[in-house]
Amino acid sequence: MRGGCVETSCKVIKVNPREIKLVERFDAESFRSFLQNRLDLGEFSFSLTSLRKLSHFLRQEKPFKGVFVKEEKGLVLADLLEEESPVYGLAIDLGSTTIAFYLYDFERDAVLEESSILNPQTKHGEDILTRLHLARKREKLEEIRLETLEAINQEIERLNGKRIYYVSLCGNTAMTHLLLGLPVNYLILEPYPPVAKWYGVFRSLEVEFKIHPEGRVFIFPSAGAYFGGDLIAGLFFVELYKKDAPCFFIDVGTNAEVVLGNRDFLLACAGAAGPALEGGIFSAGCRAEPGAIYKVSINRASNQVYLETIGGHPPKCMCGSAIIDLMAQLFKEGVLSPEGRLIKESWRERVIETDEGRAFLVYEDGQRQILIKEPEIKAFIRSKGAMFCILSLLCEKSGLSFADVEKFYFAGSFGVNINVSSAVMLGMLPDSALDKAVAVGNSAGLGALKFLKHADFEEIKKIVDSITYLELNTEPRFMELLTGALFIPHVNLDLFPRVKSLIERS
Amino acid sequence: MRGGCVETSCKVIKVNPREIKLVERFDAESFRSFLQNRLDLGEFSFSLTSLRKLSHFLRQEKPFKGVFVKEEKGLVLADLLEEESPVYGLAIDLGSTTIAFYLYDFERDAVLEESSILNPQTKHGEDILTRLHLARKREKLEEIRLETLEAINQEIERLNGKRIYYVSLCGNTAMTHLLLGLPVNYLILEPYPPVAKWYGVFRSLEVEFKIHPEGRVFIFPSAGAYFGGDLIAGLFFVELYKKDAPCFFIDVGTNAEVVLGNRDFLLACAGAAGPALEGGIFSAGCRAEPGAIYKVSINRASNQVYLETIGGHPPKCMCGSAIIDLMAQLFKEGVLSPEGRLIKESWRERVIETDEGRAFLVYEDGQRQILIKEPEIKAFIRSKGAMFCILSLLCEKSGLSFADVEKFYFAGSFGVNINVSSAVMLGMLPDSALDKAVAVGNSAGLGALKFLKHADFEEIKKIVDSITYLELNTEPRFMELLTGALFIPHVNLDLFPRVKSLIERS
Structure with a gap:
């Protein structure tokens, strides 16, 4: 294993100081020689914290640990620890409603605890746009940043934060802006430019996370205003970009965000189809x-x-x-x-x-009374139609039919809870989804967790850069397709052969 | 100019936002395209501070400035500033008695102010070894670190520290350890291993300097316990490693540190000849x-x-x-x-x-009464003899004679103040030094200042790595040579032909 190929975000190496010969003129160089020659570790640099501890550790009898954190441009020996001290990572899925945490033990390669808290921003409204409009004012942006940070830091402290050496965090583009205190004034104005695509790795002190002071924080990049780090983390987890046959990745939240692709292409689209799947349209929901x-x-x-x-x-x-x-x-x-x-x-x-x-x-x-009202059903039909059209459009633009799609990966709770056959019956998902649906759980959080084990910056950059984003607003074909989809299941019943046969039988 | 070739430690680029087209999907990418295509700037990354300001600056009417700091592995856009805000660097020569500061304006390429303060460590004694022995205790090391830091920070604040984006600091190995809080317990024990050779670039927050929070701090490396960052900075300034003919670089402090070399070799030696030149042996001195x-x-x-x-x-x-x-x-x-x-x-x-x-x-x-006492003179002779022997030994080991040496560069106040002919008369310096002496001033501080303008990490690494250090303690030839040098000017008067002729004439 060469330094450049260290896969995990945080590598822990046990060292027996009795095996180290202090032959070089500098303690750091003796330690470097030992690690590079005896353990085949590649290039790395020393943090000030590690330099402050090194000479004593090298001359103690007991084994100790070196904690290496991976930056984009190489490894850093962040800290030296007694053998019994654990080394943790933390994956954070910064959702607009819920913030999910996965505490990870690097040495045991095990998730020690999963937890979640309410995103304190919800007090400003469930709707993200409301929060963004508030945050146009500099003081309000700072207020929201600090309250988000405080909530995260409370959880970090509960999880014994000083033992955490790496955080991997994903959130949608708005959440990422609010967490980092980036201005959102232009994110809400056509053409909705986010501040940045790639954030990379920060020091814990920079983002003010109360983890170990030498800890690092990776923030998943954005592919656009409507395609944030949570989606990128999801794709990183599901590995759509490694599949042979094209697959759908469908993440349903406030919006429905859909990617169709495989190792050759990634075509993405987002639309207001989310509520249809989440049931958010209904007053009884x-x-x-x-x-x-x-x-x-x-x-x-x-x-x-x-x-x-x-x-x-x-x-x-x-x-x-x-x-x-x-x-x-x-x-x-x-x-x-x-x-x-x-x-x-x-x-x-x-x-x-x-x-x-x-x-x-x-x-x-x-x-x-619990009621399902006709106007709500009409709104639902528009929304489910949009969902179907997004899927159709992505296929059409890729020169594919639904039959060519191998899997439908559903992120989040949707895939776990929903009866796919009901969704097909209503014409929300194509007939073929019935046999191809795979629920992948909280793919955003799991993608962030995957990064802790497999910190492949290049792979994540490749995902971001290879996504082609299809803008629905400027796509005339979308409205054409939608017309046919405003029925249950569809104007053209032949598109839904299994529904057709069910209806005909009943 | 490509990013990899940016020479200055801190590059300031003026930007007229009206020339920037916001054509990319991300503000940061629009700005990057502009800088790379229009200004031919190479790769760089964005600091969080710059991302927080970018979107607003891009949309203002007035020109603004980008402040790029050079790290070992590339450029970072540290900050964005209004056009009128100055961007400073600070070179610090952390001497054991005096700490010298050079405030530098990157845009005007001018030193704005030189100042110096007493090193607060002197209250523990003039002698460095006394301080190192004190600092063996962890609490005492921290106390000395903090008092040194506080003295430096007071001066930084007086110099309008928040406008300082780069510090370049050199000190001898002991000073560097005390400033960074590195343990000195083994530095004072045979074989005197310093903690590290290369420190590289720190964030201001890491070393707790009260400059701009995105500011960087470069600490000159050590070539050994007795050959610290001040010497390396001195060589960097004098450019011994670029000379065709061999030259001496002689820095006189508590020790006399001498390097003989040119582009082909650097041979270094340090010995207790310092007091001879500084006059520190004499009670009247x-x-x-x-x-x-x-x-x-x-x-x-x-x-x-x-x-x-x-x-x-x-x-x-x-x-x-x-x-x-x-x-x-x-x-x-x-x-x-x-x-x-x-x-x-x-x-x-x-x-x-x-x-x-x-x-x-x-x-x-x-x-x-002001007296020069015979026992002091005897001690002086031992010390001046050591100086001459160091010079002789370095020549001998390099297969050179004094005649082959082109220049004698004297660092510090010695070269400015001393009458070289007196030193030759006493046999402290060889006869040929008379025509070849060059006083280079505070070469340590000037080397640190040079780094601000010319942040060539590779060149400095090359200096450190190419120095061969000659250990006097284990060099029998030194004692042989010393015997002949314990006279004024020397047992062998033919070594000092000009002194010989002067004596013969008188």
Whole structure:
């Protein structure tokens, strides 16, 4: 292993000082000779911290450890430690709602703890744009930076931060700007230029993380205003850029961000299809929380809607995945028309009239009604149509059909929770997704974690630089495609052969 | 000019934002394209400080400045500034007695101010070894580090430190250890290993200098315990390593450090010959201060000793150079024998008996006597003999004679103040030094200053690595040579043909 090829962000080398001959005229040079000749370590430089400890460690009896951190331009001997001191890394997924942490032990190659906290920025609003508008003022940007930093530092201190020598952090472009205190004034103005693409490796003191003072902080780069470090980390984790056959990588949040590609190309697109998949369009929708309906099935004949709630509490609201399941069933049963209308005659007890138009009554008790309303369904159809069109457009632009796509990687909770067949039934995902869907979990966080083990700057740069970004706003073909997708599942039923056969059978 | 060839430690580039097209998807990339394509600047990276300012500066009307600092592995855009803000560098010569500062304006290529302060370590004793022994204790090392740092930081703050983006500092190996807080426990034990050879470039925060937070600090490397960064800076300034013909570089402090060499070789040696040249052996000796005798001439016939003192004050003590002048005259006049005895008969009024043996009475008034004592003269002879032997030995080892040496570069105040012919008369310097002596001033400080303008890491590394150090302790030839040199000027008078002819004439 040559220094240039050290893969891990932080390499820990155990040294027995009795094996080291102090033959050189300088202690540092004796240690360097030993490491390079005996352990085949490549070039590295010494931190001041390591120089301050070196002479004593070289002359002690007990073995000790050298902690090397990887920078873009080489290895640095950051610190020397007694044998029993652990050396940790920390991967951080800076989400706009939740900040997730993975504490990693470099020597044991093990995740010691996963935790998450609420992003304190949420107090300024769930919506990222609201926060960005606030942060146009310099003082407010600094206020938001400091409150984000403080929340992260609280968690770092709880995790014994002084033992952390490397942080790998990813966040979307807005989150990265707010964390680093970069101005967002132009990020919200056409053509939405982020300040920078590549941030690289900072000293802990520069970004004010309360890890070890010699610790380093890698911030994942942005490929654009709508394609941030979280996506890059996700691609790094899923390794789309290494696949032979083209695959989709689909990350659903406030936006739906989609990449189609393989080792030859990466074509990316983002659109407001996110809420369709997250169920954010529905007033009855909510996150997975106690009382949320997460499973639903209907029996029209017996006028039954069977529900399961988280924690078994009385129903309060519905998870996005449950809403999608419900709509797919309503469509299959003929309660929901291809245009998104609720057909009163099909289920008179449940399709009711409200001030906001027709609605499907999911649940009712003395205190509350849980309703799925027709205007919400219309909005959902627009959003699911956008999702389908993004996928279609990416295929079209790559000269591919859905059949050519080998896998659909779903990042985040969506892939884990959603019933892909329901999404296909509604025409949100193509028919072929049914057999090809793979849930990859929190790919952003896992990508950040992967960096701790495999700090390949060049590979990450290659990802960023090889992404071609497709701008929907300026793409006339998108509106053409959308027209056909504003039905359930689609104007052209032949695009959804399995849905077609299901409908025909029912 | 390519980035890799930027010579100055800190490059300031004026930019007119109206000339920059924001064509790239990222502000940083637009700026990079502009600098690389329009100004032919090479690779560089952005500091967080520069990223925080970039977007606003790019969109202002007024021109602004980019401040690039040179690291070993490339350029960093450290900061962006309004056009009128100055960009300074600071060269520091960390002497064991005096700390000298040179404030440098990078854009005007001008030294704005030279200043010096007392090294606060002197309160622990003039002697460096005393300080090193104190600093063996960890708390004491930290105390000395902090007091040195505080003294330097006071001067930095007085010099408007936040405008300083680069510090270039040299000091001997002990001073460098104490400043950086490196353990000195082994530096004082055979074989005297310094902690490190190469320190490289630190962030200001690492070494706790109160310059600009993005400022960098270069510390000159050591070639050994007795051959520190001050010497390396001196060689860098004098450019011995570029000369065609071999030259001597002689730096006189507590030790006399001597290098003989040219572009082909650098042979170095240090010995306790320093006091001979500084006059530190004599109880009547002192630094240049009010009342110090700096000029002396004798007239035996009229029993006169003519003195000139600094500030015209009543005589208090004698500068080293005046003592040497006086001894040369006493020798020439036959008052001082070649063995270093004062000949009473030669000048009965001035050669007097004291409790410490014979002495020459330089001056007397109601309050004080200024005496040069025989035991001091004996010690001086040992010391001047060592100096001559170091020079002889270096020539011998290089297969050269003094005639082959083109120049004698004298660093520090010695070369400026001393009468070289007196030193030759006493056999301290070879006869040929008379025509070849060049006083180069404070070459350490000037070498540090040169680095600000010409930050050539490779050249400095080459100097350090090409020095061969000759250990006097283990060199039998040194003692052989010394025997002949314990006379004035030498046992072999043919080595000093001009002195010989002077003596013969008198």
